[in-house]
Amino acid sequence: VSERWIERAERELASEGRKRGGARRAVLELLGAEPCALSAQEIERELHRRDGRGASRASIYRVLDELERLRLVARVETGQQVVRYERASGHGEHHHHLVCERCGLIRPFSDPGLERAIARLSERVPLAVSEHEIVLRGACASCAESPAAPPTDS
Amino acid sequence: VSERWIERAERELASEGRKRGGARRAVLELLGAEPCALSAQEIERELHRRDGRGASRASIYRVLDELERLRLVARVETGQQVVRYERASGHGEHHHHLVCERCGLIRPFSDPGLERAIARLSERVPLAVSEHEIVLRGACASCAESPAAPPTDS
DNA sequence: TTCTATGCAAAATCTTTGCAATTAG
DNA sequence: CTAATTGCAAAGATTTTGCATAGAA
Numbered sequence: 001v002s003e004r005w006i007e008r009a010e011r012e013l014a015s016e017g018r019k020r021g022g023a024r025r026a027v028l029e030l031l032g033a034e035p036c037a038l039s040a041q042e043i044e045r046e047l048h049r050r051d052g053r054g055a056s057r058a059s060i061y062r063v064l065d066e067l068e069r070l071r072l073v074a075r076v077e078t079g080q081q082v083v084r085y086e087r088a089s090g091h092g093e094h095h096h097h098l099v100c101e102r103c104g105l106i107r108p109f110s111d112p113g114l115e116r117a118i119a120r121l122s123e124r125v126p127l128a129v130s131e132h133e134i135v136l137r138g139a140c141a142s143c144a145e146s147p148a149a150p151p152t153d154s
Numbered sequence: 155v156s157e158r159w160i161e162r163a164e165r166e167l168a169s170e171g172r173k174r175g176g177a178r179r180a181v182l183e184l185l186g187a188e189p190c191a192l193s194a195q196e197i198e199r200e201l202h203r204r205d206g207r208g209a210s211r212a213s214i215y216r217v218l219d220e221l222e223r224l225r226l227v228a229r230v231e232t233g234q235q236v237v238r239y240e241r242a243s244g245h246g247e248h249h250h251h252l253v254c255e256r257c258g259l260i261r262p263f264s265d266p267g268l269e270r271a272i273a274r275l276s277e278r279v280p281l282a283v284s285e286h287e288i289v290l291r292g293a294c295a296s297c298a299e300s301p302a303a304p305p306t307d308s
Numbered sequence: 309t310t311c312t313a314t315g316c317a318a319a320a321t322c323t324t325t326g327c328a329a330t331t332a333g
Numbered sequence: 334c335t336a337a338t339t340g341c342a343a344a345g346a347t348t349t350t351g352c353a354t355a356g357a358a
Contacts, residue, residue: 019357021313040348056315061348063313077231079287081323082347098281109279117271122290125263127252129292133233136276138283173332175338195322210340215323217338235348236322 005087006032009072016070023059026051027067036108037076037084037097040064078106078135096133100140107140159241160186163226170224177213180205181221190262191230191238191251194218232260232289250287254294261294 006028010020026047031038038046040060048054055063064085067073076084078099084106089095094115095108114134122129160182164174180201185192192200194214202208209217218239221227230238232253238260243249248269249262268288276283 019312111275114271117268121265127292127294128298129290131291133289135287136283137285138281144282173337
């Protein structure tokens with residue numbers, strides 16, 4: 001599915017008159033392979049870790065900004081004081097997020113029933129809804145067990 | 155309902171051994187009167203506007219931080235790259251947010267059906283859910299009408 | 309060749325901290 | 334009197350911009 005997403009992205013970028021560059025390509029590949037949301041910082045670190053080269057901070061921000069405008073990535077705010085980005089699924093792949101308040105772990109989840117409820121609700125609300133975001137916060141399994149371990153902040 | 159909230163807050167703060175101060179008092183009064191979320195900056199500006207005195211930035215952040223720890227205010231992230239805070243309802247007053255992507259307007263909404271769906275879902279998820287947040291994004295009535303007006307960013 | 313993409317460093321924002329002075333209890 | 338509260342300014346952290354260069358079409 002990620003291959004498809006990268007291709008779609010490249011196509012849309014090309015049709016906008018954008019040219020290819022190393023930084024954007026690297027970000028696309030990373031997000032294409034990553035199922036869930038990453039912050040700008042995480043992207044920067046990860047890119048440098050993979051191939052020593054990486055991409056400059058500025059480029060990463062610029063790329064993310066552009067991809068967001070094109071709706072190729074979705075901005076996700078999980079309440080951890082960081083903005084994260086993940087590839088926009090386009091079709092049924094839509095998901096939301098579980099966030100552990102203790103260790104910061106993020107996990108995706110999806111629920112058809114919830115989606116239906118949101119869809120119905122969207123009709124009745126004074127806003128032409130184009131997207132929605134749901135975050136459930138709490139304690140993940142391992143944190144619920146070990147009441148003393150400090151946040152890992154990996 | 156806001157009076158109640160302020161009283162509750164003062165009580166809990168007192169029982170924690172906290173003393174009263176002007177800055178915190180001002181923030182409490184502002185949030186107590188405000189039904190929906192404000193950012194630190196908005197709070198600062200508003201306090202200065204009301205009485206010329208206002209409160210220092212640092213105090214505002216400290217107060218918000220403390221109120222959040224005590225769960226007296228809830229952090230709200232609407233996807234606008236700002237953290238906002240609103241008083242925690244405590245009981246049934248729970249609400250979520252509609253955000254206009256064009257002008258930045260934020261409106262609260264609530265929906266029992268949706269809450270039920272969330273409650274059911276929370277049982278089936280690998281996380282001990284303690285809270286949730288829902289944001290619907292789109293175009294508000296006035297922005298949907300005037301396709302050219304720039305964001306007001308009031 | 310022309311216009312986009314990138315990197316670097318400076319600038320702008322937003323938050324947090326250190327410290328001294330103030331004030332509530 | 335003691336400990337919490339504030340304000341101010343400095344320090345941090347994150348994100349954006351300006352500008353010159355490299356690169357794609």
